[in-house]
Amino acid sequence: MTEILHIWSYLSEGPPLWLTLTVVAYVIGDNCFRLAGRKPYVNSVLIAMILLSILLKVTDTSYRTYFEGAQFVHFMLGTATVAMAVPLWSNWQRVKASDVPILEALAVGSVVSMISSVAVGALFGLRDEVLLSLVPKSATSPVAIGIAEAIGGLPTLMVALVLITGVIGAVVTTPLLNSLGVRDSRGRGFATGVAAHGLGTARAFQVHGTAGAFASIGMVLNAILTALIAPIFVQLIL
């Protein structure tokens, strides 16, 4: 028994355990997603998050200890962003062919996301830095952190809001776009990427390669546009 406790105390403090469990939890989530017939509300990230947070709670492990291991996965977010150059490049002709609709959709999507979240937040009595933290919720998290620092929001809250936006987006976009009658994979993907950044993009890649490519384009363009206009928007509302 003491032997087992010994092994546990070694493992629970080092990176290999939580790194492995992060990937295993995701594989479980992904299998649930497949077994459920690829339904959007069976979100693999959400399942992995729930499994791991229960596990952390049961084993009384702090998030800091967990992140020591999981940071290797987290770091790859940046590398994946770089890899999105490939779908952007391979779809460039199609992007150029619909450049006007893309720019219109981007401008509307980006601005509506900021105004709607801040308006709803203000309606429910949010003020100051909490309200400002809502502004870049549809931008991808590394960009949103930079924006949070620039406009005076709370970076930790902002990351939480960005992730919640992404998960909700990944879950609701498919039924929402179906009910709106949007059938074009390019339009569906682009809207998902603008509204729900990387998590929406991940979902779009699961559905269709073209949707994924346009979602990554939407995500990237929205990240750039949000970084540029968020400071101006904040000056206008203050």
Add this chain to the structure above:
Amino acid sequence: MIAHFAVFLGFQLIGEVITRALDLSLPGPVIGMALLTVVLMARPQFGDDIASTANGFLAHLSVLYVPAGVGIAPSMSISSTALVGRSWLRSSYPRCSPSAPEH
């Protein structure tokens, strides 16, 4: 494949260096991506080489969001996971009930 990975990491690093050096508000990986896109347009042959690695990597993009997601999972379960997790979580693990968020 590992060489292709080195390309992505290399552009990420270049992006980080540029954003720090010029004090830009854009994150390094976004700049790295923009630069790699320009390189791919100049050398399409290179794009054909790295395409399979990039597509395989991006097919599993969502796993990368798990670590950050775990950090907010307790607070999320009060606000937005009613869709899947909440009732199940309540019945099978009462101590982790959504009414008692950690932060």
